Amino acid sequence: MTVPLRNFLITKSQNPVDLLNAATRLFGGSIITSPLDDLRDGDHELRGVSAPDFAAGYFASPLDVRVDTATGRRSYFVNIGVSGAISASRGSLRAVLDSSTAGVVNPGDTQELRPLGTATRFLGLRIDAALVDQEFTELTGHPPLSTVRFDFALDLAKPKGRAVRLLVRSLLEQLDSGDPLFQRAELQRSQLRCIVTALLLAQPHSHTGELLDGPQPGYPRSVRSALAFIEANLTEHIGLREIAAAADCSPRTLTAAFRARVGLTPMSYIRNLRLERIRADILGSTDQVGTIAYRWGVTHLGRFAGDYRDRFGELPSDTAARR
Numbered sequence: 248m249t250v251p252l253r254n255f256l257i258t259k260s261q262n263p264v265d266l267l268n269a270a271t272r273l274f275g276g277s278i279i280t281s282p283l284d285d286l287r288d289g290d291h292e293l294r295g296v297s298a299p300d301f302a303a304g305y306f307a308s309p310l311d312v313r314v315d316t317a318t319g320r321r322s323y324f325v326n327i328g329v330s331g332a333i334s335a336s337r338g339s340l341r342a343v344l345d346s347s348t349a350g351v352v353n354p355g356d357t358q359e360l361r362p363l364g365t366a367t368r369f370l371g372l373r374i375d376a377a378l379v380d381q382e383f384t385e386l387t388g389h390p391p392l393s394t395v396r397f398d399f400a401l402d403l404a405k406p407k408g409r410a411v412r413l414l415v416r417s418l419l420e421q422l423d424s425g426d427p428l429f430q431r432a433e434l435q436r437s438q439l440r441c442i443v444t445a446l447l448l449a450q451p452h453s454h455t456g457e458l459l460d461g462p463q464p465g466y467p468r469s470v471r472s473a474l475a476f477i478e479a480n481l482t483e484h485i486g487l488r489e490i491a492a493a494a495d496c497s498p499r500t501l502t503a504a505f506r507a508r509v510g511l512t513p514m515s516y517i518r519n520l521r522l523e524r525i526r527a528d529i530l531g532s533t534d535q536v537g538t539i540a541y542r543w544g545v546t547h548l549g550r551f552a553g554d555y556r557d558r559f560g561e562l563p564s565d566t567a568a569r570r
């Protein structure tokens with residue numbers, strides 16, 4: 248892999264504190280970094296780009312660091328060596344990360360990274376947990392009933408692992424191309440979705456058994472019609488009877504079909520979808536939280552704040568404070 252993110256310098260300093268602070272900013276406050284030993288002199292460089300549901304950073308530093316997950320943030324991290332190697336741990340698990348072995352870190356995990364030599368360079372990719380849940384749902388037809396937890400070491404030399412590495416490289420090449428088309432959020436998100444899907448299929452995890460038989464059959468017509476109606480009217484005040492009418496079935500039949508195929512009731516699905524759209528808008532705009540919530544069909548701000556905290560582990564105002 249050539250030197251990535253060459254046009255996205257964030258910091259280049261002799262002060263390791265600058266690197267730690269820059270990493271926290273790049274990853275949107277989702278991590279808490281601290282040195283494992285004394286602050287080490289040397290060259291510390293970070294290049295990176297970020298969006299509401301992902302960030303990519305290129306690190307060049309000899310600093311040994313501990314990385315904790317910030318309260319209320321659910322993110323996955325994939326660390327890939329560019330040159331040199333890193334002695335890495337995730338809890339009791341250990342691996343040496345280089346260009347042929349990546350490390351996958353789950354929400355809530357603590358990781359320790361110790362570069363083996365001053366020439367170590369690595370790429371760190373943050374992926375919002377909601378995106379992993381979304382792609383898992385696309386593959387299986389239902390959301391995960393618990394957090395997807397990946398194994399730590401990802402072998403990039405095997406065919407499945409190579410697919411992940413090639414997709415990551417493609418994303419970086421798009422970012423580095425300078426073409427305005429590739430700077431569009433829609434294309435970046437599409438590429439990121441491919442990476443997440445490949446990761447779910449390539450790396451063993453706590454729900455791998457549900458993916459062994461490949462993609463599940465499509466939704467029945469009633470569910471497809473209901474999902475299309477919900478998507479078209481998500482900003483409006485819609486109820487179960489209206490959705491069932493659009494799906495040409497009874498509310499009871501539709502609810503049973505949703506529970507069986509989506510894993511949620513129609514109204515729970517609407518609530519979660521609205522919350523995800525609202526969260527993306529909070530992080531991606533400067534509009535007031537209340538304005539955004541009303542835009543997506545929320546009519547009771549107090550109840551909305553409680554639902555948001557239950558879903559994401561923090562209040563909407565906490566999310567807005569990181570913009």
